[in-house]
Amino acid sequence: MEQVKTVVEMRGITKRFPGIVANDNINLVVKKGEIHALLGENGAGKSTLMNILFGLYQPEEGEILINEKVVQITNPNVANDLGIGMVHQHFMLVEPFTVTENIILGNEPKKGMKIDIESAAKEVAELSKRYKLMVDPMAKIEDISVGMQQRVEILKTLYRGADILIFDEPTAVLTPQEIHELIEILKNLVKEGKTIILITHKLKEIMAVCDKVTIIRRGRVIDSVTVADTNPDDLAAKMVGREVNFKVDKTLATPKEAILSVDKVTALGNRGVNALNQISFDVRAGEILGIAGVDGNGQSELIEALTGLRKVQEGKILLNGKEITNHTPRVISESGLSHIPEDRHKRGLVLDFSMSENMVLETYFYPEFNKGGFLNYDAIDKHAAKLIEEFDVRTPSIHTPARALSGGNQQKAIIAREVNKDPDLLIAAQPTRGLDVGAIEFIHRRLIEQRDKGKAVLLLSLELDEIMNVSDRIAVIYEGQIVGIVDPKQTTEQELGLMMSGGKTIQGGGNG
């Protein structure tokens, strides 16, 4: 039998950053034609390792072999020449340009003085067909979906002749349907002789598509195994370093009176058309209401309308029986609503503020922190130190800027701040997006803890698993309306999927 060729080998890679060793003597072997997963928590060093392979960083120690030859990858151009392509988590595309223009950018085929866009478009179309990517070469980036944009990134690497494709957290921005399609694309790529390295912390994806998995924890390789010989529990334990409980432990909810009542609310989206269409539902004290739906069905607008960040055109929002429709965010927040925003970098934190300042972002004007217009930084620091300890936020110091923390710890800090306000209603929008297993577990526990304390919790998530596991009732949102409210114990993913795509409506469910 012919031995399968090793296409990538990294030996004894060590990379230090001030204060931490990001990669500590890492060895990685990737064979031709395999999908190799790099599994690890946020900050474990996966991305650093791949940035070294792509030439963005230089390792302090160790060597890299491509196709069994030692190479020096000093910059991404060298990586390109060696046939290494990278699909970044945050796309690097010029929005007003077409797909073809983006793909040839920096590498334009010329016909005399002119860019030969026709032949480039033809080549892109051929590549797209060959790998079943179904991308329109002449579409503008700003007009196509996120999933399509990712395919453009894939095409970009293929166009440049990549044989080894690195994907950095490719599913973080995709909807369930798009994830499904991406997995098919990955399989096609391998069939065509490409080799894929997948950076991820999602076990489900690894089980679905990968051949081998290398687990990295705190900069070290813990293990490298064949996916067929392992299982998610085992992988999770290796990744986190302890047993992980996937099942969310919780008792039966004992819901009481309605805390939040949304009554026939209509609001415009950013494009000036109705994003919310007479939406109505209640959230009761002592329950977690999960809102399931495909991205872009009004979830973001709903949260903004509830928290005062978006104007409501019609309808009423009541919190504890008091009307808060179109009140300012400050008034609503002070009426007993806390909000874990879906985009923690955009809304949740001032990244260049210290942790200490971030912990009082909504409460700095309280008498305990503010005397006659002057802030009492001693009290603020003490407050932050207390919360950070209580919620196990890992930060070098309370004076560290929020930017320096890992995603999981940033999220924990936001949750600490929001829960500490002791709200009657906690809105959690995609609270675990981009987080690792350990942090997800922690956050789910905190949400249930709030519920058990008799608070109302509204959970919005694009991850169906999360909705199914954590919610006491599930409301499905479709085109700005609740198309039904179901009991997670009596429903199936199929039924929810059908409702999410508008294929099924449960009448009268709107008021649950």
Added chain:
Amino acid sequence: MNSKIRNIFLADSTLVPLAAILLGLITGAIFMLAGGFDPIKAYGSLLDKVFGTSYGFGETIRQITPLIFTGLSVAFAFRTGLFNIGAEGQFIMGMLASAYVGISFDLPFIIHAPLAIIIGALAGGLWGAIAGYLKAARGVNEVITTIMLNWTALYFANFILNAFLVPQGKQNSEPVKESAIITIGWLSDMFDNARLHWGTLLALIAAVVFYILLWKTKTGFELRAVGLNPHASEYAGMNVNKNVMNAMFIGGLFAGIGGACETLGVFHYMSIMSAMPGYGMDGIAVALIGGNTPIGVVLGAILFGILSFGASGMKFGAGVPVELIRVVIASVIFFVAAHGIVRYFIKPLLARQKEES
């Protein structure tokens, strides 16, 4: 202790501007050599002009003072995420308003001078707030409006001067009343009649106020939050628009006081202007070199004051055209902005520091 001081001077934020200044001076020297001048003699006579006589030294302080104010004005707005190109116009409005109060009112010194300064400050503040309002209410970019307001201020001031304050056929207004003058007589005498005034002290106080306001108060917390992340500030319940207006108003106050002190402390009258005084534009550079911190602004203003006042010394001493100092200043700004280049030059120094620590 020793190492502590060393750390201050070797910190990246200190080292980069210092290296930028050095590189700027070297670039200037290269230009001088190209023009057939002796750069060492030129820089020597520049320093001689500034430090050689007590008059020159006093006048340099006079030159530094308005730059501190306009530098603070730009830096303050910048901390709130706004680019205030309008310190020039706010400065002019401060000059005008204080001249008006100084000329038209008759009050005891203890009231008259402070009142003239306060009115000057408010005029500058309101001028800034116009741009703030347009940004908040209409979403107009403050860079555009502040530039336009600079010209508006220039011609508005000339109109008011012509119409009310300047006697027919003259270029200068009536002098302000004795009771509004803030020149420090005994200090000026000590410095050979250099025009020294209380404004310098006010400028240093303003730098302290700048620090306290931004980093110790509730208002400052909001201003900085809005500057760093308006979305998160909105989420946290802050009124972003109100803070934009506040920032432009306070920034304008600084420039306005600067203008008032110039009228009341230096000239004691106001002239019809054919061009802008230029302190506002230099204030942008001062803020940039100073890294938008109050201490940095004061140091940046000192550097600018020395360079621009000493420039005429270069002319006398070494025959170097005054304009060449602008090449030096521009190079310094270039190197501060392009700190990547500077880091490249000082890399060996930084590397050594790392090894030792």
